[in-house]
Amino acid sequence: MRLAPGSVGWLLRHELRLAWFNAAGGKAADGRRRPGNMALGLAAAGCIVMHVASWFVVRQLAGMPGDDPRILLAVSALLIVAATFMLSSAIKACVVVMFERSDLDLLLSSPLPSRSIFTVRLLGVCAGTAALYLFFLAPFAHAGLLQGQFRWLGIYPGVIALAVLCSCGAMLLTLGLVRMLGARRTRVVAQIVGALAGALLVIASQLHALTSRQTQERIRDTVLGLVQREGAADNPLWLPAWAMLGEPLPVLLLGALTCAMFMLTTWRTHRFFARGLQLAASSPSTAAGKPLAMPLRPRFGRSLFGTVVVKEWRLIVRDPQLLSQVMLQILFLLPLFFLIFKRADVQVQAIGAGLALLCSSLTGALAWIALSAEDAPDLLLASPASQRTVRRAKLAAAMLPVLGVVAIPLLWLAVRMPAAGLVACLVVCGAVSGAGLVVFWCGRPGVRTNFKGRGKGGFVMNVLELGNSLAWGALGWLLSAATLGQLDTMRIVVAAGAASFAIAVPGIAWMLRSRSM
C-alpha cells in the first residue's frame, strides 16, 4: 500500500521500521540493516513456548467462574503492577522521544504538521509500551480463541488500553515537567521519576518483610471485605479488570475512554510538544555558566591512582542519567537496611543473600561505567601513565562506593550478631570483588550513554556477572543460616559448590581476558 509522503501513516511506517531495526537490529555482510537472525530466532522460540504454556493454562482454567471477586482482585492487582511498569517505561520512552532522538532537527525543519509528528511519536511510545506485555499475554488470548473461551480475547483491548492510557499520562507528565522545570531539568527529573515508578513495586513487595503479621492480616481482611461486599463488583474501579476478563460493555467503555484520552492528548498538546522539542533541541545538557556542585575540589599533584579515582567519581556523580540508574539499585538495598536496623527478629539469611546479590549488581554497573565506558581511551593510551595502575584505580573507583554504602549497616549487624555480621562482610567483599574483576577482565569498550544496553555488548561478561551474583547470594544465604545452627549435609554440599563457583567465576574471567577484552 502506498502512503502519501508526509501523512501520519507514512510517518508511522517510518517510525515502526526504525523501531523494528532497533529492536531486532542486525547487519548483513554488505552493511545493509536488517533484523538479526539470532534476535528473530529467540523471539520466535519464546513465542512458541508462550503459546504452548498458555494453551495448558487456559485449558486448566476453563471452569473458572468469571465473577468471583477474588479473580477480580487478582486481575486488578496484575493491572496495577503492569500499569506501574508501563508508566515507568513510557516516561523513559517519552524522554527518549523528546531528548535523545537524533532526527528532531530534520523533523522540525520539515513542513510536516506538528500534530502529525506528535501523533506518530505518541503512537510509537504506545506501541513500545504495549509490545512486551502483548508478547507475554497475547498467547493466552490466542489459546482462548482456539479453545472457544472468547473472554480471553479481552487481553488485547485491556493491554492496549492500559498502554495507551499510561503513554498519554507519561507524555503529559513529561510535557508538564518541561513547562514547569524547563527542558534541561525535565530530562533528569523524568528519568528519575520513571526509574522510581519502576522501583516502587519492588520496594512495595518488600513490605511484608517490614510489617508485622497482625498488620498483614488486617490489610488482607480489609481488602477482601471490600471486594466481597454486596454490589462491590459494580464499582467503576473494576472496569479495567472486567475489560481484561472480556466483558463486552467494559471493553467498549475502556476503549472509548482510551480513544478520548489519546485524542485529547494529541489535540490539546501537540503545539506544546513542538515547543518542547525545540526547547530540548536547543538546550545544552547542563546550564552554561552556572556553577555546579563540586564534590571534589581540583587539586594538582595527586598520585596517578588518586587522580584516576577522583576523575571517575566526578564523572559518575555528575551524570544524572547514570546516577539515577545506579541510585535505583541502592534503593533496593533500603528494605534490607531497615531489617538490619529495626527488626528484632533479623532474617540473617535474607540479609546475607540480598546484600551479596545487590552489591554484586551495583559493583558490576559501576565497574562497567569506570572501566568499559571510558570517554577518552586514546588520552589514556597516549599518556606515559601505567595502564595497569589506571585500570586498577578505575576498579577501586567502582568498588569503594559500594563498600562505603554497606559499611555502616554491616558494622551494626556485626555488633548485634557478630557471626552473621562477619558472614555478611565476607560475602559482600567477595561479591564486590568478583563482580569488579569480571568487568576488569571481560568488559568490552562501550559508551556511557549506552549504560542500559551494556549487556548486549558482552555476553560473556553478563553470564559471569550473573554467576558471581548467584554464587555469592547462595553462599550468603547458606553461611548466614549456618550461623543460626541450620547446618546439614545437603547445605554443606551446596555451600561448597557455591563457594567453588564463586571462586571459579573470576578465574574464568581471567582465562577469557585476552579473547573478550
Add this chain to the structure above:
Amino acid sequence: MDDQLPALRLVGLRKHFGRPAVDGLDLLVRRGEFYALLGPNGAGKTTTLRLVTGLLAPDAGTIEVLGVDMTAAPAAAKAKLAYLPDEPMLYGKLKPFEYLEFVAGLWGVAAQDAEPRARELLDWLDLTQHANELTEGFSRGMKQKLALAGALIHDPELLILDEPLTGLDAAAARQVKDLLLAHVAKGGTVILTTHILEVAERLAHRIGIIRQGRLIAEGTLVQLRERTQGGSLEDMFLHLMAAP
C-alpha cells in the same frame, strides 16, 4: 639531552589494515621544527600519527621520539610528546581545570608546575571565564582549545596535532596558531596534519607530502616549489597528487 637528536625519526614504518595504510615510511623531523604533513584523505596521515603516539603498534619499522624507541620504551617516549587528535579527547562531565588536573596527573606533572601552568593556559586561551562550566556545553572551538591546553600542560618536547584547526572560527584558529608558534619559539617541535594548505604554507618550516602511506615529497616551501615548478602550495600539492 643531545641537541642533535631528531625530535622524530621513522624508519621503514609499515602498518596494514587489510591494505597498506603506511607503507615503508621514512621521516625525520628536527628539534625545534614546525613540520606539516599533508596528503589526501586516506593517505595514511592519521595512521602515521597514531603509530608515532603509541596508539597503534607498527607491523614493521622503528619509531624514535627524541632518541627513545617507542616500541622498546613506550612510557619514556610518551612522556616527551603530546597528541591532539582531530576529535578532542575530553570528558564532558569535567570542568576545564579538572580536566587539566587529570591530564597533569597522567603525565605526572608536579603540583607546583601544573597548577600555574593550567591557569596560564586557560588564561591564554580565553577559557578562564568558563572554568566553572562542564566541557559538554562547550563549542567545538572551546573544546579544541581546552584539548590543546591539556596537550601543553606537561610542556611536551614534541607536539603532534591531527587537523587542529578543523571547525575553528578565525579568532580561535588564530589563538591556536599563536600558541603553536610560541611552542616552537621556545624550542619545542610541532608536527601537524592539515587540509588547510595555507596554514602549512604560512607556519611550517618544512612540509612532507604523503600518498598511499609513502612520503612522495618533502622540503621547505622553496624546495618544493623548485621541484614542481609550481606557484602556490595548492598548485604543487595538486601537481604531486596527479603524478603517477
